[in-house]
Amino acid sequence: MNEIPNSIEARDRAYQMHPLVNLKAHETTGSLVIDRGEGVYVFDRDGKRYFEGLAGLWSVAVGFGEKRLAEAAKAQMEKLPYYHVFSHKTHGPSVDLAEKLIRLAPVPMSKVHFTSSGSEANDLVVKLCWYRSNALGKPEKKKIIGRVKGYHGVTIAAGSITGLARNHASFDLPIDRFLHTHCPDFDSLALPGESEAAFSKRMASELETLILEEGPQTVAAFFGEPVMGSGGVYVPPENYWQEIQAVLRKYDVLLVADEVITGFGRTGNMFGTETFGMQPDVMVVSKQIASSYMPIAAILMSDGFYRPIAEESDRLGVFGHGFTASGHPVATAVALENIRIIEERDLVGNCRARSPRFLAHLRELAAHPKVKVTRGIGLIGALELHPVGDVGRAGAAMAAAALEEGVIGRAVGDSFCLCPPLIITDSELDEMFALVAKALDRSDPAG
Known part of the structure; x- marks a missing residue:
């Protein structure tokens, strides 16, 4: 990757040890710098918007940028x-x-x-x-x-x-x-x-x-x-x-x-x-x-x-x-x-109300030839992909393709996990899953 000397990306690679990465590979690949958040979205330093499909780390219930907090x-x-x-x-x-x-x-x-x-x-x-x-x-x-x-x-x-x-x-x-x-x-x-x-x-x-x-x-x-x-x-x-x-x-x-x-x-x-x-x-x-x-x-x-x-x-x-x-x-x-x-704001009620739509989207993806099975309840779910080569390659390829489409999820082995903020709306769910479907089409574990 092309980095500007003394940029955040370059200094991050030089000075910070990250969790849950291949540390040696990270010395070459570096990090995506997330600059700000708003609602169910986060934005990188270039202004690209991403659905935070994992609510950070399964955790940002009220969304990003909540001024009351x-x-x-x-x-x-x-x-x-x-x-x-x-x-x-x-x-x-x-x-x-x-x-x-x-x-x-x-x-x-x-x-x-x-x-x-x-x-x-x-x-x-x-x-x-x-x-x-x-x-x-x-x-x-x-x-x-x-x-x-x-x-x-x-x-x-x-x-x-x-x-x-x-x-x-x-x-x-x-x-x-x-x-x-x-x-x-x-x-x-x-x-x-x-x-x-x-x-x-x-x-x-x-x-x-x-x-x-x-x-x-x-x-x-x-x-x-x-x-x-x-x-x-x-x-x-x-x-x-x-x-x-x-x-x-x-x-x-x-x-x-x-x-x-x-x-x-x-x-x-x-x-x-x-x-x-x-x-x-x-x-x-x-x-x-x-x-x-x-x-x-x-x-x-x-x-x-x-x-x-x-x-x-x-x-x-x-x-x-x-x-x-x-x-x-x-x-x-x-x-x-x-x-x-x-x-x-009855976010527990919002989870119950949005859950049928969330789970229906997961079930639709279950019909995709790359998908082995889907799982979910409330507003947490996963689509498990058929393995291709080593365990984890299909999941990693899916997470990478989703990131390119503008959705941040989590690859766990060959499962791609989603857990959006509890504030998510029906229209945001529809848009997020449309991007996930595009990512699933283009993901290439052999690439």
């Missing part, structure tokens, strides 16, 4: 730009947001703890599970079960729960105590003639076998996204969560609902937990909590989860954990305003 950040920055919540200190925005989350929770929750990202939050939940097991006099009950293709973050513990090879290779992950059961990918894993209900029962049976092989007394928790997002958008089949939860209850295994992508309206309810009738002991939320305008995540925990932890901290004299930015006043103030916007 900028104003909330400015007001809080001027009043109290930073304070911590260590050692019996607090401030208004963190208290207000914690109370709001407890009131919004679809199942009874007792306490909220804030972090800056979903990875940090899931990592801490693992620590809390271990701490709690020790508090209960069950020091052997420490194993954590995730799922193949599940995504829970990239820290050492969260990366170990994650079930993606790209996040494990050469990082020496997963570490000990972390196990994985099957992804509920009905389209690929169902036996001939197997119904969704029967498939779900088999998935639960395989989970039960894993727990019994390991020893129920050693298994502390099961982590699951209501809808698996970053692994390729896998929507659970009929009765899946009911069957899984029955096994977890039978063997006293905690359920942690990772709502980092599904929280705050993505599936057509405020939380994916509601959509699928889940009864988690812990919920982890991030991304759409502040539309990613500020880095913030929250752990919501039931009283049954929290109480032994509190008792153990009393025995020890202190709860020996904390992050500098936990409950940051600016982040919590922005998250509160973001949730107000979601509620006032």
Whole structure:
């Protein structure tokens, strides 16, 4: 690529190490510089407009350029730009947001703890599970079960729960105590003639076998996204969560609902937990909590989860954990305003109203000869392409073609994922999918 010396592109290649790229290749290819955003669109430095078909990273619910969030950040920055919540200190925005989350929770929750990202939050939940097991006099009950293709973050513990090879290779992950059961990918894993209900029962049976092989007394928790997002958008089949939860209850295994992508309206309810009738002991939320305008995540925990932890901290004299930015006043103030916007504008209702059109567009693309299957719910979906050559080539070619057409999506293996801002309209959906269809026609994995 032709770069102007000392341009943003040249300096980016010279100085910044990027996530989720081939770092060596990036030294040559460089980055697309996004300069500004407005609604469901972002614009590069040349002024080219793109549909942000992934809402940033599954996260910008209210769209780009929302002035109310900028104003909330400015007001809080001027009043109290930073304070911590260590050692019996607090401030208004963190208290207000914690109370709001407890009131919004679809199942009874007792306490909220804030972090800056979903990875940090899931990592801490693992620590809390271990701490709690020790508090209960069950020091052997420490194993954590995730799922193949599940995504829970990239820290050492969260990366170990994650079930993606790209996040494990050469990082020496997963570490000990972390196990994985099957992804509920009905389209690929169902036996001939197997119904969704029967498939779900088999998935639960395989989970039960894993727990019994390991020893129920050693298994502390099961982590699951209501809808698996970053692994390729896998929507659970009929009765899946009911069957899984029955096994977890039978063997006293905690359920942690990772709502980092599904929280705050993505599936057509405020939380994916509601959509699928889940009864988690812990919920982890991030991304759409502040539309990613500020880095913030929250752990919501039931009283049954929290109480032994509190008792153990009393025995020890202190709860020996904390992050500098936990409950940051600016982040919590922005998250509160973001949730107000979601509620006032009924963006959860907009998701439900727009979802049939979104899913109909996906089904239309399923007839394309390059498409193997499509998946989706609410305003999150994927089209999985027939593989051509190495796994991932078809997905990468599709993402590249979509970018040229003016749509930013996400390639996960040979799946092309879409997750637009919750503010999207019918006409914007139609225009976005028309461009996706053009990209599908022209994508060339062999090129």
